[in-house]
Amino acid sequence: MNHDGMSDYKAIKMQQHPNVIDIFSKFFNEEKFSQIIEIGTGHGGFALFLTEISKKYSIKYYTFDINDEAKETFNVHQIPFQKCDVLNESSINKIAPLIQQEGKTLLLVDGGSKIKEFKAYSVFLKDGDIIMCHDYAPTLYYFKKNMDEKIWNWIEIRDYHVYPCLMRQGLCPYKRNIFLSVAWGCFIKSKQRKFLNRIRVSLIIPYLILEDFAKRYRCKNTLNIFKIKK
Numbered sequence: 394m395n396h397d398g399m400s401d402y403k404a405i406k407m408q409q410h411p412n413v414i415d416i417f418s419k420f421f422n423e424e425k426f427s428q429i430i431e432i433g434t435g436h437g438g439f440a441l442f443l444t445e446i447s448k449k450y451s452i453k454y455y456t457f458d459i460n461d462e463a464k465e466t467f468n469v470h471q472i473p474f475q476k477c478d479v480l481n482e483s484s485i486n487k488i489a490p491l492i493q494q495e496g497k498t499l500l501l502v503d504g505g506s507k508i509k510e511f512k513a514y515s516v517f518l519k520d521g522d523i524i525m526c527h528d529y530a531p532t533l534y535y536f537k538k539n540m541d542e543k544i545w546n547w548i549e550i551r552d553y554h555v556y557p558c559l560m561r562q563g564l565c566p567y568k569r570n571i572f573l574s575v576a577w578g579c580f581i582k583s584k585q586r587k588f589l590n591r592i593r594v595s596l597i598i599p600y601l602i603l604e605d606f607a608k609r610y611r612c613k614n615t616l617n618i619f620k621i622k623k
């Protein structure tokens with residue numbers, strides 16, 4: 394694993410696991426999106442990949458960042474970059490209608506405050522839309538056990554942070570293990586899955602969060618309770 398989290402796509406830097414290109418290529422082959430909205434363009438490597446994907450599959454693509462230091466790269470490669478602070482009310486008013494356009498939206502949350510971005514923008518998702526967040530692990534325990542120093546060393550968002558959003562918006566984990574292998578969380582908004590999702594999100598996620606606390610703080614009593622329950 395690269396210890397600064399940097400890899401590249403066509404010689405342009407991206408803050409992604411190198412396998413992200415293969416995994417997202419397969420994903421775009423399977424799912425038909427009308428628009429991709431990315432929060433956090435960064436250096437532009439991943440954005441270049443998404444620009445190419447959007448041309449290949451005729452998807453509308455928008456990418457936003459507060460920083461335009463790489464604007465030369467964006468111009469050269471025709472990356473549809475827009476400079477803005479995505480947490481500003483005016484930006485939210487601009488981006489929300491893009492999410493709500495007709496057809497399936499993929500919303501990629503990879504800015505500087507993933508929890509705030511997830512909370513601010515997940516409310517605009519339509520049935521069938523997908524939201525993904527980077528530097529994600531379901532719990533800290535999962536991160537320590539399966540990801541840290543193995544596949545990805547950064548965690549900025551976990552289920553505990555967005556649990557009320559998952560419940561309220563009817564967001565259900567989707568292609569979970571595939572995307573966890575590159576530190577992305579993936580959730581689909583789906584009415585059809587709502588019942589299953591309610592059970593899953595309302596029971597399993599709190600269970601995992603409690604288990605996470607128990608394991609992290611090595612609270613013997615709590616762990617014993619879990620053993621009995623299992």
Ligand SMILES: C[S@@+](CC[C@H](N)C(=O)[O-])C[C@H]1O[C@@H](n2cnc3c(N)ncnc32)[C@H](O)[C@@H]1O
Nearest residue numbers: 407408433435439458459460478479503504505
């Ligand atoms: C982790 S990097 C993005 C990495 C990029 N997606 C990639 O794959 O290489 C996070 C980006 O979020 C941007 N950012 C931080 N706060 C922001 C804000 N309030 N609005 C928009 N972009 C923001 C930073 O400038 C930075 O480029």
